[in-house]
Amino acid sequence: xxxxxxxxxxxxxxxxxxxxxxxxxxxxxxxxxxxxxxxxxxxxxxxxxxxxxxxxxxxxxxxxxxxxxxxxxxxxxxxxxxxxxxxxxxxxxxxxxxxxxxxxxxxxxxxxxxxxxxxxxxxxxxxxxxxxxxxxxxxxxxxxxxxxxxxxxxxxxxxxxxxxxxxxxxxxxxxxxxxxxxxxxxxxxxxxxxxxxxxxxxxxxxxxxxxxxxxxxxxxxxxxxxxxxxxxxxxxxxxxxxxxxxxxxxxxxxxxxxxxxxxxxxxxxxxxxxxxxxxxxxxxxxxxxxxxxxxxxxxxxxxxxxxxxxxxxxxxxxxxxxxxxxxxxxxxxxxxxxxxxxxxxxxxxxxxxxxxxxxxxxxxxxxxxxxxxxxxxxxxxxxxxxxxxxxxxxxxxxxxxxxxxxxxxxxxxxxxxxxxxxxxxxxxxxxxxxxxxxxxxxxxxxxxxxxxxxxxxxxxxxxxxxxxxxxxxxxxxxxxxxxxxxx
Numbered sequence: 001x002x003x004x005x006x007x008x009x010x011x012x013x014x015x016x017x018x019x020x021x022x023x024x025x026x027x028x029x030x031x032x033x034x035x036x037x038x039x040x041x042x043x044x045x046x047x048x049x050x051x052x053x054x055x056x057x058x059x060x061x062x063x064x065x066x067x068x069x070x071x072x073x074x075x076x077x078x079x080x081x082x083x084x085x086x087x088x089x090x091x092x093x094x095x096x097x098x099x100x101x102x103x104x105x106x107x108x109x110x111x112x113x114x115x116x117x118x119x120x121x122x123x124x125x126x127x128x129x130x131x132x133x134x135x136x137x138x139x140x141x142x143x144x145x146x147x148x149x150x151x152x153x154x155x156x157x158x159x160x161x162x163x164x165x166x167x168x169x170x171x172x173x174x175x176x177x178x179x180x181x182x183x184x185x186x187x188x189x190x191x192x193x194x195x196x197x198x199x200x201x202x203x204x205x206x207x208x209x210x211x212x213x214x215x216x217x218x219x220x221x222x223x224x225x226x227x228x229x230x231x232x233x234x235x236x237x238x239x240x241x242x243x244x245x246x247x248x249x250x251x252x253x254x255x256x257x258x259x260x261x262x263x264x265x266x267x268x269x270x271x272x273x274x275x276x277x278x279x280x281x282x283x284x285x286x287x288x289x290x291x292x293x294x295x296x297x298x299x300x301x302x303x304x305x306x307x308x309x310x311x312x313x314x315x316x317x318x319x320x321x322x323x324x325x326x327x328x329x330x331x332x333x334x335x336x337x338x339x340x341x342x343x344x345x346x347x348x349x350x351x352x353x354x355x356x357x358x359x360x361x362x363x364x365x366x367x368x369x370x371x372x373x374x375x376x377x378x379x380x381x382x383x384x385x386x387x388x389x390x391x392x393x394x395x396x397x398x399x400x401x402x403x404x405x406x407x408x409x410x411x412x413x414x415x416x417x418x419x420x421x422x423x424x425x426x427x428x429x430x431x432x433x434x435x436x437x438x439x440x441x442x443x444x445x446x447x448x449x450x451x452x453x454x455x456x457x458x459x460x461x462x463x464x465x466x467x468x469x470x471x472x473x474x475x476x477x478x479x480x481x482x483x484x485x486x487x
Contacts, residue, residue: 020195021084021132021136021194021195022129022132022136022137022145022148025088025125025128025129026129026148026149026151026152027187028088028125028187028191029126029156030151030152030155030156031095031156031183031184031187032091032095032121032122032184033125033126033156034156034157034160034163034180035064035095035099035118035122035160035180036064036068036122036157036160037156037160037161038160038163038164038176039060039064039115039164042164042168042173042176043057043058043061045168045173046060046173049173050108052108056108059112060111060115061226062223062227063116064115064116064118064122065223065226065415065419066119066219066222066223067116067119067120067123068119068122068123068222068411068415069218069221069223069412069416070123070218071119071120071123072123072127072408072412072415073218073268073269073408073412074206074211074268074408075123075124075127075407075408075411076127076269076270076404076405077206077268078124078404079128079131079407079408080201080202080404081201081202081203081206082201083197084128084132084195085191085197087124087128088191089192089195090121090124091121091122091124091125092121092184092187092191093188094117094118094120094121094124095117095118095120095122095125095184096121096181096184096185096188097117098114098115098117098118098119099114099118099177099181099184100114100177101114101117102114102115102118102176102177103175103177103178103181104174105174123411126149126153126410126411127404127407127408128407129149129152130146130391130395130406130407130410131403131404131407133145133146133149134395134396134400134403134407135400140338142338142396143333143334143335143337143388143392144331144334144335144337145334146337146388146391146392147330147332147334147335147337147388148330148331148334149391150327150330150333150334150384150387151327151330151331153387155323155324155326155327157297159323161316161319162317163176205266207257207261207266207267207268209257210254210258210261210267211268213253213254214250214254216246217247217248217250217251217253217254218251218412218415218416219247220243220244220248221244221248221416221419221420222247222415222416223238223243223247224238224240224241224242224243224244224245224246224247225240225416225420225422225423226422227243228240228423228426228427254269255271258270258271259271267405269408269409269412270405272402272405273398273405273409276394276397276398278394278472279394279397279398279406281468281471281472282342282390282391282393282394282397282472283390283394283409283410284468285346285350285386285468285469285472286386286391286394286410286413286414286417287416287417288417288461288462288464288465289383289387289390289417289465290413290414290417290418291418291421291424291458291461292353292357292379292383292421292458292461292465293383293421294417294418294419294422295421295422295424295454295458296357296360296376296379296425296458297422298421298422298425298426299425299426299429299451299454299455300318300319300372300376301315301319302429302447302451303447304318304369304372306443306444306447307363307364307365307444307448307451308365308367308369308372309444310369314369318369318372319376321373321376321377321380322373322376322379322380325380325381325384326381326383326384326387327384329384329385330384330387330388333345333384333385333388333389334392337388337389337392337393341389342390342392342393342472343469343470343472343473345385345388346385346389346390346469346472347466347470347472348382348385349382349383349384349386350382350386350465350468350469352378352379352381352382352385353379353382353383353386353462353465353466354459354462354465356375356379356382357458357459358455358459358462358463359375360375360455360458360459361452361455361456361459363448363455364448364452365445365448390472391410393472393473394410395407395410424457425457425458426454428450428454429447429450429451429453429454432449432450432452432453433446433449434446434450436449436450
């Protein structure tokens with residue numbers, strides 16, 4: 001893939017527009033990812049205004065995650081077959097159209113359709129951004145740029161519930177989409193005006209059976225885990241265990257087919273990315289980190305409201321600083337990565353995550369809220385020291401022709417790990433709480449006991465992840481970068 005062609009051939013003006021590409025992609029990605037979590041606070045309001053049960057309203061989140069899980073594996077093909085400009089315009093057009101549908105929705109059916117269309121654009125954006133960075137940014141400067149991507153990955157989901165809470169206090173729920181729409185349209189307009197083709201597409205055929213099997217595999221796993229950990233789990237359209245079983249079987253079939261197709265360079269998702277030991281280990285650690293992140297995100301609001309007895313506004317404000325801390329340290333982590341490589345950052349970050357999760361096992365009905373906020377901030381900082389080095393090192397260890405497939409794998413792992421982390425933490429908490437309640441414990445004490453055991457399991461997983469960080473190595477291209485000390 002010849003990523004620098006446009007800037008070499010186009011002169012100074014073209015180089016200027018090329019410098020505009022990544023900031024525009026970053027802002028666009030921030031806007032679209034914000035909508036992944038904007039529904040979490042709004043669901044009770046939507047259920048009431050649209051006169052729908054909780055299990056129906058849950059589909060506004062579940063359908064979004066399902067479409068993400070189905071579309072992300074296809075992005076490897078899209079980024080090879082089409083130019084950066086074409087893929088960006090398609091993604092932002094889908095997102096803008098979906099946002100408009102949600103804003104104008106007269107009822108649930110149109111709102112759900114809008115969320116599905118939104119998700120199609122969102123799923124494309126992060127792999128597009130990562131592949132573009134790998135193509136355009138020299139190896140010795142990727143860390144700081146990937147640090148900016150970490151801001152998008154951490155701050156946007158953290159701000160979603162807070163922003164939706166403020167909007168719902170002052171305006172109709174439709175303005176959650178109405179205020180985003182002009183920004184999305186501006187991003188689309190600027191992209192059409194300024195983004196040029198900085199990648200060279202190559203002929204690629206899409207294997208339709210692989211698309212179908214991947215939909216059952218990744219969609220089944222994400223839906224199953226989401227149903228297992230969701231509020232409407234008992235009334236899910238398909239039982240969680242059945243969805244997970246179908247997803248697991250389909251995943252085996254999908255992997256077998258990709259291994260056969262990649263011999264002819266026609267795999268939908270090229271699994272040769274796992275031929276890099278650095279990529280495999282880093283992606284495994286990213287998956288564990290996302291399980292911890294989403295598990296904490298789902299448990300902390302429950303703990304703050306049900307055990308400490310605080311309201312939703314306090315809950316939203318309590319978890320906001322953690323996301324901001326992760327975003328603020330991301331550029332620093334990126335610069336440190338460019339200079340020192342991944343291990344000096346990942347190991348301390350993983351240690352902090354494990355220690356904080358062990359600290360969270362001490363949470364009880366009398367724990368001060370400031371201690372909860374402080375521990376969440378340290379957890380977020382630890383994860384921030386892990387994400388940028390792991391993602392940069394993993395993708396940088398691949399050959400250029402595998403960048404798009406590596407980016408698609410990263411996105412897929414994030415979705416599945418997030419859903420699995422949520423499901424695991426909720427399932428453990430619910431099971432233990434039910435047992436404690438059956439023994440005669442009060443509702444608050446039972447809930448606190450369930451959360452305590454869930455954090456113990458999370459801390460044990462975090463400890464294993466910390467041990468694995470000592471096997472992380474610098475990518476070959478990073479080692480060769482000028483000014484980077486030898487490992």
